[in-house]
Amino acid sequence: MVVSGWAPQAFRQTMEAGPKPIVIAIDGLCLGGGLEIAVACAGRVCSPRSRLGLPELAIGIIPGMGGTQRLPRLVGVRKGVEMMLHSQQVGGEEAGRIGLVDEVVEGGQVVGAAKRMALEIAAGRRARLETVLRTDRLEPLGKAMVAVKEARARVAGGHVRHPELCLDAIIAGVEQGGMAGLLKEKELFDLSLTLDTHKALVHMFFAQRDTKRVKGVTDVGLVPRQMRKVAVVGGGFMGSGICAALLLAGIEVLLKEIDQHCLEAGLGRIRANLQGMVKKGKLKQLQAEQLMAHVTGTLDYNTFGSVDMVIEAALENVVLKQKIFADLEMACRPDCILATNTSAIDIDLVGRDTQAQDRIIGAHFFSPAHLMPLLEIVRGQRTSKQVVVDTLSLSQQIKKTPIVVGNCTGFAVNRVYFPYYTSACFLLDMGLSPYQIDKALSETFGMPFGPFRLMDFNGADVGLNVSKHMAGAFADRMITSNLFPLLNKAGRLGVKTGKGFYKISKGYKSPPDPEAASIIEQSRRAAGYLRPGDKPPKLTDQDIIEMIYFPVVNEGCRVIAEGIVDKPSDLDVASVMGMAFPRYRGGLIFWADLLGAKHVCSRLDEFANRFRPAEGFFRPCAYLRDCAASGRKLGAGTGARSRL
Missing domain, CATH: 1.10.1040.50 (N-(1-d-carboxylethyl)-l-norvaline Dehydrogenase; domain 2)
Structure with a gap:
């Protein structure tokens, strides 16, 4: 959000030291340049649902509108460094606790609270503080230097340079004052713009979003059908991971195995996957137990008529997969999508002996399936566009980044x-x-x-x-x-x-x-x-x-x-x-x-x-x-x- 000819002094004179105090009302996302404007205001009010942060390092640059100077002056150097280096966002309540905002009120009240605060400042009933000149929330110089030194030790010698540039800007302000820090920040921001890292990360930012757009498929007006219940054939390491990914998205799961022993083992693996997320703090124990209630085990295809999609995750054996797909054609509804998780076998070969080739598709997950973010969607010679659109929609449901590829040995990856x-x-x-x-x-x-x-x-x-x-x-x-x-x-x-x-x-x-x-x-x-x-x-x-x-x-x-x-x-x-x-x-x-x-x-x-x-x-x-x-x-x- 930095424009050509950006002048830190002019920005300060307008926002921080202008004739009228400016108080910002935040009810939602306030990131990057938006937060840099916010921290230059005389006051900040946000709602609990707000998210605030400076994620510039995620695209290979450093904050360039004063963020490296003003954020540490509100939350302290250690917390400011943590937020910037990790592109960390904080919620509204935490923003209030750490001093990033002055008040936290319900969403419908943020504008009114901001108006009251601005009038209080204008009337002299509340102090008007220029953030860039504040030092009351900075740690003592020695502690601030230790925080930066520790952060530098973590990023030094790495393969990217911009985190060190960010720390250079922060330390310049700590040692020489906020105004000197603003000038140093501009110099280092301009340098970060020239780095290959910035070009690469910006490219990835847009490339990742573009994978959902496929010429001749997603631009022809097709509306995706929702996948409410999905069957998974095979509860091994991959199949159990797929089940966990589906459950986490709120999708009912039917797990099919060849015998009771394998079925119990498969259900155990799903439970272990969810427990792993509990241990990492990504799920609560009660949530994991509730999710397990949404998976049903079976040893036959009798209930497959109720599913919207089947994902086959059996062994990489062509004959076995062909047998499974022949059974699926008989057991499933005529509109049920039949997907195979094969990593290399020709999709057309898998469904060769069926009359369902228009609804057969490759859904190549990467291991472990509930954690890895990519889903390779493989389109066979006769796979319909509707089935591709539906599978793309499923990828969004289960929070995977999809790439749609043509059919060949090994596909793309x-x-x-x-x-x-x-x-x-x-x-x-x-x-x-x-x-x-x-x-x-x-x-x-x-x-x-x-x-x-x-x-x-x-x-x-x-x-x-x-x-x-x-x-x-x-x-x-x-x-x-x-x-x-x-x-x-x-x-x-x-x-x-x-x-x-x-x-x-x-x-x-x-x-x-x-x-x-x-x-x-x-x-x-x-x-x-x-x-x-x-x-x-x-x-x-x-x-x-x-x-x-x-x-x-x-x-x-x-x-x-x-x-x-x-x-x-x-x-x-x-x-x-x-x-x-x-x-x-x-x-x-x-x-x-x-x-x-x-x-x-x-x-x-x-x-x-x-x-x-x-x-x-x-x-x-x-x-x-x-x-x-x-x-x-x-x-x-x-x-x-x-x-x-």
Whole structure:
């Protein structure tokens, strides 16, 4: 909300020191520039339902209309730092307690209370204070400096710069006074506007909202039908998570399992999911118990005629899924949506033997389904637009960000990301340590964890299954590795069996497991890239990052060219919300465009020429080469032909 030519002194003379005292009435959201105006007023009145905060850091900038100076002068430096660095919003009652507002009244009374306060100030019955000059609510200098120092220690050395700029502005005001702080804030705000982080986060802000708009689907006037009752087939790890997500949205759930033992286990998993949220403070115990009352278990399809939608979450087996969908066609209403949670199997193949292909759709949740924010909606060749619109509406009900994609092996997310694991396995077989690779991806690039720790979380059994599908569909650019088969044979499936690349019992900070060394050595011998006495290639962290992520970009370019996604920015959202790509980098395609298609293309050619066993894997696709030659951004493409 900062305009060109913004002048802190002129703003102060108008708002804080003008001829008439200004008191602001707040009844709802008061964020960003709105709050910066509010804290410059002579007084503030809000309702309990109000939400106040300075979320600018969430889009890569710092507050630029005095927020870094005035907020700490009302709530103290420690609380002000906390609110700004975490883009934290406070409710009306808390705003009153911490001193952010002067009065909290019911919504219908805020204007009247604000008028009375303004008249009292004008008449001299209440002190008129200029926030930027106040020091009465600031901690003593020593304590204020400690609060900023502690915050700086948390953000220093990270992958983004703007939090430190925010702290620089705050400390300038604490040390030199509010007016000097305003001038420093303007300087640092202007600097934050130039950062790639700001461009990336703004891009993600709009890209995430654009996923709900699909050309030719959401713009043709279709009205979504409400999903009141949904059946889930399969109560395993994924199915139970889907059930929990539905229950949390107030949707009645029918859980089907093959026998009583499996059914009880599935209900137990749902209960455990909800209890996990209770422990984290996201649910109250009574709420969890009430939600469990809305799930019904069954061993047959007799009551499926009452559901609006079925989500099949059985094993990744085509024959099994085809049998289930044949049964569902017989048991469900003719208008019931039939969804499969498959992560890689062709949607059209799943429903091939039914007469219900127009209402069959892919609903690919990410694990754990009740926590992960992404839902990949896969449209088959004959899936109706109405069913897509209905499923998009469901995604909003259960608070998921959807991306609608066309049908192909792996769809968008798994297809684009299969090179991630392929390249990681190739580097391991070339002699690099899996822990060196993970360190480059996490500490240097900013992923929450690298590919091998992620394998431990997802399970080597899932990796083996997905790799088989990908190898069958994209044999021309696959690199064969024995790593997944060896891990499965040894029972090292990660979290599922308690054995992986890391010592599972230690959690996210778990150290490497020395027992994995023999599997790694067997995989290397089977690959045969290194002869006895050979040393691994010398690669920097940046080399590792580019060797792993540029093939992912390359596959993303193929997906864009084939029209698998509605728009390139959908891949950015999918990479951030489905594969934990750093949000502050703007997503996969946006990040590649910051580097430039020419750089990505030339490096892939370099890798292809240097590592001949993987030449086909690294070679740039036609779309990427065309962008590199023409200077066009990868994210400017709309696809050669749409699958949507």
